[in-house]
Amino acid sequence: MNLLSAIGEILVLIGTFFYFLSALGLIRMPDVYNRMQTSTKSATLGSLGVIVGTGLWAVGRGYSPAWIVQTITVATFLLLTNPISAHALIRAAYKRGIPLWHGSVVDKYAEHLAQKENAESEEVSE
Amino acid sequence: MEEASRASKFVYMVIVLFVIWLFLTASLDPQELLIGFVFSVIVAALTHDVATKAGLRNLHPKRVAYAIAYIPYFLWAMIMANLDVAYRVLHPKRPIRPGIVKCRTVLNSDTGKLSLANSITLTPGTITLDVDGDEYFIHWIWVPDEVLNAKDDSEHVERASENITKPFEKFLKVIFG
Amino acid sequence: MIGINVYLALIAIATLLSTYRVFRGPTTVDRLVAVDIMTTITTGLMVLFALYYGRMIYISVALVYAILAFGGVIAFARYLEGGL
Numbered sequence: 233m234n235l236l237s238a239i240g241e242i243l244v245l246i247g248t249f250f251y252f253l254s255a256l257g258l259i260r261m262p263d264v265y266n267r268m269q270t271s272t273k274s275a276t277l278g279s280l281g282v283i284v285g286t287g288l289w290a291v292g293r294g295y296s297p298a299w300i301v302q303t304i305t306v307a308t309f310l311l312l313t314n315p316i317s318a319h320a321l322i323r324a325a326y327k328r329g330i331p332l333w334h335g336s337v338v339d340k341y342a343e344h345l346a347q348k349e350n351a352e353s354e355e356v357s358e
Numbered sequence: 359m360e361e362a363s364r365a366s367k368f369v370y371m372v373i374v375l376f377v378i379w380l381f382l383t384a385s386l387d388p389q390e391l392l393i394g395f396v397f398s399v400i401v402a403a404l405t406h407d408v409a410t411k412a413g414l415r416n417l418h419p420k421r422v423a424y425a426i427a428y429i430p431y432f433l434w435a436m437i438m439a440n441l442d443v444a445y446r447v448l449h450p451k452r453p454i455r456p457g458i459v460k461c462r463t464v465l466n467s468d469t470g471k472l473s474l475a476n477s478i479t480l481t482p483g484t485i486t487l488d489v490d491g492d493e494y495f496i497h498w499i500w501v502p503d504e505v506l507n508a509k510d511d512s513e514h515v516e517r518a519s520e521n522i523t524k525p526f527e528k529f530l531k532v533i534f535g
Numbered sequence: 536m537i538g539i540n541v542y543l544a545l546i547a548i549a550t551l552l553s554t555y556r557v558f559r560g561p562t563t564v565d566r567l568v569a570v571d572i573m574t575t576i577t578t579g580l581m582v583l584f585a586l587y588y589g590r591m592i593y594i595s596v597a598l599v600y601a602i603l604a605f606g607g608v609i610a611f612a613r614y615l616e617g618g619l
Contacts, residue, residue, distance in 0.1 A: 241538055244583070248545040250440065251576050255552035257447045258572060264565050265485075266456055267556075269499045270447050271568065273480060275575040277440045282542075282579035286586050295589070298384035302594045303582060305381045309598060310578060313605040315479035315486075317571055320612035322485050322497060325564040327616045338457035338506065340514075341487055341495040 240289030247281025250274045263333040264325050272318040276310060283307040362413030364406070370413045371402035424532040431529065432477060439481040446499065457501040458487060459518040460511075461494040464527055470534030477526045484522055496522060539587060546580055567611055574604035 257270025287303030332339060362370075379394035410416070446453055465471055475486040478496060487495045496518070505521070508514035553576070556569035578601045585593035 244542055245538075247579065248542045248549075250444075251549040251579070252545050252552075253444050253447055254572055255549035255576075257443070258553055258556045258569055260447060260452065261454070262452075264560075264562060264568065265497050266454060266499060267565065268485060268568055269456075269483065269497065270443050271572050272485075272575075273436075274440055274443060274447075275572050276480060277436060279575055279579040283582045286582045290586050295591070299591055299594075301381060301384035302591060305384070306578070306582060306594060306598050306601065308381075309601055310575065311480070312476070313601070314575065315476040317605060317608040317612065318479055319475065319486050320609050320616075321564060321568055321571065322487055324567075324612040324615040325562075326487060328562075328564065330562055330564060332458070333456060336456045336458075338459060338501060340460040341458045344460070344490070344493070344495065 234292060236288050237292030240285045240287070240292055243281045243285025244289065245285075247278045247283075247285060250278030250281060254278060264330055265322060266333060268318060268322055268325075272314060272321075276314045279310050280307050283310070361411055362415060366413035366415075367406040367410050368402055370410055370416060371406040372398045373417070375401055421533050424529055428529040428533065432480075432526075435481050435525065439483055443483060443499070453500070455500050456498065457506075458495055458497050459501060459505060459522075460515050461496055461519045461523050462515050463492050463494060463519075463523050465492075465530060465534065467534045470530050473534065474523060474526055474530055477530075478522060494523065498522075539583065542583065543580075546576060546583075549576055563615060567608065567615070571604075571608050574600075574608070578604070 251274075254271040254274035257274060258267050261267045261270055283303050284300075284307050287300040290299040290303075291297055326341070375398035376394060379398060383390050383394065463471065463474060465474055471489060475489055475494070478484050478486050478494070483499045485497045487497050489495075502521070505514060505517045508517055550573055553569045553572045557566050557573075560566045560569060578597050581597035581600060582594055585591065585597070
């Protein structure tokens, strides 16, 4: 039983460390796109560690096995919804016209949007 | 892919909803099971027509096996990529070279495209910015040389797809079609 | 159970750092990203508190909080995008 607690504690420690990393990325990165890169996903992996780790820890301390089922439910929910909110946020950033960082090397989306605009204006003129 | 029959959709929805109920309550008490089953049937009767297209075909053993094999594969990819990003955050010189690249996918179904976009977003270094038809626009934190030095557009797309979408597609192609 | 204080301290530091971005961050989307991180961290914190007090029902609170936060962030992002 104590082995389970130990594994759970280690998972929680790793998870909180990833929380810290994601907050650090939020501070250090130069523009909103890179901040999203480093922070949203580290936070997701961190919560996965913290939440599943807490479930294992609780079972190790003698609580009922229902803990692990419930914690896995919460973790799965976060795993499914966090990328969607990240995607919505980065789209909002781009649609609002926030420029890419000056060190960015390529922007295919702008080309794509320009092409689309051209095609539409041609259709109208015809 | 043609639509499944109504009965197949209904049974599929009841199974899915009941499994979700089991996870949410986390108990095997007969009373809970009974009420959960009743509610699964009610909700499935209301929603089975809009909520699913393929019905019971989604529970084909091969698909389920690939879905189960996908979980550890995906978690491993996620941990590796997170360590990579951790290195970029902690490195004093902040080694990033971001850009937005274009990828193409071979998946057809909407659910498949959604899961591919989610998988791409969760492996750090890449975020899906927009999906248009079978084209993915992806913000990449470190665009490698081979993609950057591509001669024309099609080569760029091919090399980027090789790096980003290919590893997940071989699983998702079987799971979602 | 002594270890749990260390984890709570790490979580507190992470939340403080994201609060800095909420106040500082030049654009609205920056602030929203920081808030999104804070809600994710808070969900983990609530699950930890469930263990701290030894009550399983608190995990359901974390689940409902995650659902509401997700809806809020999506609605706000759509609003900023101009689609609402």
